[in-house]
Amino acid sequence: MKRRKFIQNAALGTVGASTLASALVACSDTEKKTKAAAIDTQNKNAPVVIATWDVKDATAAAWQSLEKGNSALQAVIDGCGVEEANADGQSVGIGGLPDRDGRVTLDACVMNEHGDYGAVLCMENIKHPIAVAKMVMEDTPHVILAGVGAEQFAVSKGFKRENLLTEASKSGWEEWKKTAQYEPIINIENHDTIGMLVMDKNGTISGGCTTSGLAFKMAGRVGDSAVIGSGLFVDNEIGACTATGLGEEVLKTVGSYLVVELMRQGKSPDQACKEAVMRIVNKSKNYKNFQVGYIALNKKGETGSYSIHDGFVTTTYKNGINETKKPEYFDKL
Ligand code: GLY
Numbered sequence: 001m002k003r004r005k006f007i008q009n010a011a012l013g014t015v016g017a018s019t020l021a022s023a024l025v026a027c028s029d030t031e032k033k034t035k036a037a038a039i040d041t042q043n044k045n046a047p048v049v050i051a052t053w054d055v056k057d058a059t060a061a062a063w064q065s066l067e068k069g070n071s072a073l074q075a076v077i078d079g080c081g082v083e084e085a086n087a088d089g090q091s092v093g094i095g096g097l098p099d100r101d102g103r104v105t106l107d108a109c110v111m112n113e114h115g116d117y118g119a120v121l122c123m124e125n126i127k128h129p130i131a132v133a134k135m136v137m138e139d140t141p142h143v144i145l146a147g148v149g150a151e152q153f154a155v156s157k158g159f160k161r162e163n164l165l166t167e168a169s170k171s172g173w174e175e176w177k178k179t180a181q182y183e184p185i186i187n188i189e190n191h192d193t194i195g196m197l198v199m200d201k202n203g204t205i206s207g208g209c210t211t212s213g214l215a216f217k218m219a220g221r222v223g224d225s226a227v228i229g230s231g232l233f234v235d236n237e238i239g240a241c242t243a244t245g246l247g248e249e250v251l252k253t254v255g256s257y258l259v260v261e262l263m264r265q266g267k268s269p270d271q272a273c274k275e276a277v278m279r280i281v282n283k284s285k286n287y288k289n290f291q292v293g294y295i296a297l298n299k300k301g302e303t304g305s306y307s308i309h310d311g312f313v314t315t316t317y318k319n320g321i322n323e324t325k326k327p328e329y330f331d332k333l
Pocket of ligand 1: 193211212213214222223224225243244245246247248
């Protein structure tokens with residue numbers, strides 16, 4: 001579809017009458033009113049792509065994927081894949097900073113509009129874990145594959161094994177070994193863990209999250225990014241959320257699920273992200289020393305975000321405009 005036509009359709013919020021009619025079949029009157037209201041308003045802002053950090057190439061790739069008529073899920077794979085293939089980015093895909101043994105291990109997951117989920121954890125030697133996660137979801141009876149099993153599965157699907165430890169990341173690791181002090185650094189992930197939420201022109205939502213995790217982590221450590229409800233949660237009736245930052249803290253509060261449930265209760269994406277961040281701030285004495293940021297998207301196509309500290313940015317592609325924004329943050333250092 002031509003770009004102009006795509007944007008026109010998006011602006012008009014095209015939903016076929018037959019879609020509306022079929023969605024209303026077998027509903028009670030109250031349910032019908034609620035569903036009709038949701039469907040009526042859901043597409044005003046669609047399509048929309050939002051991602052953690054300054055990743056305009058990734059959001060542009062997702063947008064272009066939608067323009068080609070691909071699904072929201074495929075747009076997530078295409079968008080996140082750009083960062084995974086970027087050897088200069090040191091926290092996603094190739095070039096990710098390694099664990100303390102010098103191994104680059106990757107975590108990624110996806111969720112689609114049906115609530116299906118697929119993930120790979122602690123996978124080595126494969127550049128595109130998000131695409132492998134989609135295949136775990138679609139082509140296996142499981143939802144998570146980890147370690148060597150995930151790598152073998154990827155190879156069986158045609159992925160090429162390659163060395164993900166670039167010279168720059170190797171030097172970073174060798175430098176780190178001089179002190180071997182382990183301390184997650186606020187916003188070290190800048191240009192990191194890419195979490196992406198996509199709504200297509202019909203209001204269908206999917207999401208994905210991909211990371212090499214914390215630099216110099218213990219061997220076998222897995223963070224939030226590939227764990228359903230923590231690094232990512234999608235409920236196509238309500239919205240979606242994805243996280244970045246110190247995964248241990250996101251995991252302990254099941255952050256992305258929390259944000260979606262708060263939106264279900266009527267909070268805006270901004271309010272829901274803020275409340276989830278405050279849950280961490282209020283529980284963790286140590287919050288001054290780490291960053292967590294959330295981005296969220298609701299069924300109306302509204303986006304929101306919030307982080308503990310300054311430094312977090314988001315990228316949104318909406319109405320044909322690809323822009324980076326600095327969200328509100330708590331920050332009382
Ligand atoms: N948020 C990425 C990680 O903690 O692994």
